[in-house]
Amino acid sequence: MTSSYREGAKRIAALTPAALSFGAAFGVLAAANGMDATAATVMSATTFAGAAQFAAISVLHDGGTVAAAVAAAVLLNARYLAISLAIAPAFDGSRLRRFFESQLIVDESWAVSQAGRGRVDKRVLVGAGLVLYPFWVAGTVIGAVAGNVLADPEALGFDGALPALFLALLVAQLVDRRTKIAAVMGGAIALVLIPFTPAGFPVIAASVVCLWGLKR
Amino acid sequence: MSDAWIVAVLVGAFTIAFKAAGPVLLGGRTLPARLTGTVELLAPALLAALVVTQAVGGNREIVLDARLAGVAAGAVAIWLKAPLIVVIVAAALATALVRLV
Numbered sequence: 577m578t579s580s581y582r583e584g585a586k587r588i589a590a591l592t593p594a595a596l597s598f599g600a601a602f603g604v605l606a607a608a609n610g611m612d613a614t615a616a617t618v619m620s621a622t623t624f625a626g627a628a629q630f631a632a633i634s635v636l637h638d639g640g641t642v643a644a645a646v647a648a649a650v651l652l653n654a655r656y657l658a659i660s661l662a663i664a665p666a667f668d669g670s671r672l673r674r675f676f677e678s679q680l681i682v683d684e685s686w687a688v689s690q691a692g693r694g695r696v697d698k699r700v701l702v703g704a705g706l707v708l709y710p711f712w713v714a715g716t717v718i719g720a721v722a723g724n725v726l727a728d729p730e731a732l733g734f735d736g737a738l739p740a741l742f743l744a745l746l747v748a749q750l751v752d753r754r755t756k757i758a759a760v761m762g763g764a765i766a767l768v769l770i771p772f773t774p775a776g777f778p779v780i781a782a783s784v785v786c787l788w789g790l791k792r
Numbered sequence: 793m794s795d796a797w798i799v800a801v802l803v804g805a806f807t808i809a810f811k812a813a814g815p816v817l818l819g820g821r822t823l824p825a826r827l828t829g830t831v832e833l834l835a836p837a838l839l840a841a842l843v844v845t846q847a848v849g850g851n852r853e854i855v856l857d858a859r860l861a862g863v864a865a866g867a868v869a870i871w872l873k874a875p876l877i878v879v880i881v882a883a884a885l886a887t888a889l890v891r892l893v
Contacts, residue, residue: 597877611796622804627835631842632799638849642795649803652838656810658831664814674815681811736862736887737880739847743863744870744879746839754829755836762837766844771853778849782841789830 584703603719613720640776680705862887
């Protein structure tokens with residue numbers, strides 16, 4: 577059965593360059609926004625979820641409060657609560673083991689370990705996560721250290737790369753009609769609120785869209 | 793503790809708890825379908841809001857600048873199914889170039 581850990585490693589291998597460079601991009605951006613290399617690395621090692629980390633830094637970059645940055649990132653990661661509960665039956669072994677293995681749940685490891693009807697193969701997920709994790713953290717270290725010697729991230733166009741990055745992450749989430757409508761509504765809410773509310777608020781406010789999910 | 797550290801630690805702690813909740817605490821239990829349907833919509837709504845605020849957001853105003861060229865270049869790269877790193881580099885290059893001219 578150990579072969580399915582290897583299966584996970586095999587399926588995720590193609591994504592390791594992306595994890596390394598994505599991690600490096602986070603490190604550079606963190607450095608440019610006053611997050612030192614150690615804090616950025618700690619965040620990557622504990623959060624291990626790119627979109628939320630970029631969201632938090634973006635809100636800080638725009639001058640948002642600490643509370644707004646945390647709220648945006650936590651709301652974005654709330655989906656992991658749903659995923660974690662949905663795939664809980666696949667996890668076995670001691671409580672400690674389940675705890676550590678559950679930390680390897682990320683969009684990518686979850687996606688490659690699908691075993692049909694919403695179930696996952698835990699061994700594939702863990703194998704994939706174990707391979708992805710060091711690339712993500714190492715990328716962050718490289719980016720954070722390099723970021724401190726880079727001249728001006730804005731001159732390098734990093735501020736224009738950020739919305740494109742979120743767009744790429746968004747496209748991956750648009751799996752059906754409901755998610756597409758949620759995206760359009762979330763974007764519209766943010767656009768309308770930008771002129772009237774403090775930084776970070778338009779992003780947090782977009783979360784009210786999910787209330788629409790109550791009505792089916 | 794600096795602001796950046798507070799953000800790193802709090803977001804990390806919440807995320808660890810979210811990921812562990814199912815396998816550690818609630819083995820076998822599931823969220824009611826209505827709640828799952830709700831949580832599923834958070835990521836697309838927030839990511840779309842982030843696209844908008846990072847593309848045209850300013851200090852309480854809409855600002856149209858070189859970032860739009862970056863988003864456009866990134867969108868083309870995404871449409872061509874380019875890897876994420878290509879999307880980022882294309883968008884950064886386009887933004888920097890437009891800013892130069």
